[in-house]
Amino acid sequence: MRFPTRSTSSMTARSAKTDNHSLTLKLDLRRQLLAPFSAAHPLRVLDCCAGHGRLWAALRGEFPVASYLAFDLQRRPGALRCDSARWLHDVPLTATVVDIDTYGEPWRHYFALLSASWPQPDMLIFLTLGRGLGNMGAVSAESLAAAGIPPKWSPLMPRASDVLRDLLNTACLSLCHAHGAQVVQSLRAKPHDAATLYFGLWLRKDLS
Numbered sequence: 650m651r652f653p654t655r656s657t658s659s660m661t662a663r664s665a666k667t668d669n670h671s672l673t674l675k676l677d678l679r680r681q682l683l684a685p686f687s688a689a690h691p692l693r694v695l696d697c698c699a700g701h702g703r704l705w706a707a708l709r710g711e712f713p714v715a716s717y718l719a720f721d722l723q724r725r726p727g728a729l730r731c732d733s734a735r736w737l738h739d740v741p742l743t744a745t746v747v748d749i750d751t752y753g754e755p756w757r758h759y760f761a762l763l764s765a766s767w768p769q770p771d772m773l774i775f776l777t778l779g780r781g782l783g784n785m786g787a788v789s790a791e792s793l794a795a796a797g798i799p800p801k802w803s804p805l806m807p808r809a810s811d812v813l814r815d816l817l818n819t820a821c822l823s824l825c826h827a828h829g830a831q832v833v834q835s836l837r838a839k840p841h842d843a844a845t846l847y848f849g850l851w852l853r854k855d856l857s
């Protein structure tokens with residue numbers, strides 16, 4: 650099973666290895682979903698991995714953002730210093746747009762978000778899927794669990810192949826269905842670095 654995502658040719662095009670290229674891809678992906686979403690829903694943004702805030706500094710100038718709250722593990726101007734995955738887990742959610750632009754895997758955030766009670770049925774989520782940091786690309790316990798693979802198998806696959814990684818990513822993304830959320834629209838973009846993927850998901854939960 651593949652998670653239903655659309656990639657446009659401009660989004661999969663390869664080009665020079667520059668940060669700007671990644672920034673442009675990330676911004677374009679966000680713009681393509683924010684345009685229709687903002688026509689029907691307020692934009693209350695949680696920027697879970699704000700870093701230097703470049704993405705939302707640009708997007709806040711283009712879209713009617715009603716509220717913006719930023720987090721980072723490191724001390725960053727304009728951001729609360731905390732683990733935003735724990736925030737999503739512990740604090741009642743009022744956001745309608747959640748941006749998880751981490752370096753590693755976004756699954757702790759994503760799963761906490763799926764389990765949370767949502768303020769409205771529609772939620773826009775942006776995810777960056779990296780290789781993981783400290784473990785040099787080892788398969789995470791979270792993604793194995795999502796695919797129903799026993800954690801004890803983890804040492805057997807310290808460096809996942811692209812096929813396995815695709816399968817695990819699909820298993821993780823698809824957990825939205827188990828939480829009663831359907832995909833309204835989704836986009837995927839792939840920068841020059843094939844190890845990284847960007848996703849935008851517009852999900853709708855049945856809150857009844």
Ligand SMILES: C[S@@+](CC[C@H](N)C(=O)[O-])C[C@H]1O[C@@H](n2cnc3c(N)ncnc32)[C@H](O)[C@@H]1O
Nearest residue numbers: 698699700701702703704721722723732733750
């Ligand atoms: C790729 S950078 C983000 C760039 C940013 N979106 C921008 O627009 O400039 C990733 C950031 O995520 C932060 N981060 C990673 N995991 C986090 C977590 N669990 N909670 C908060 N911040 C986190 C890192 O400290 C780092 O600054």
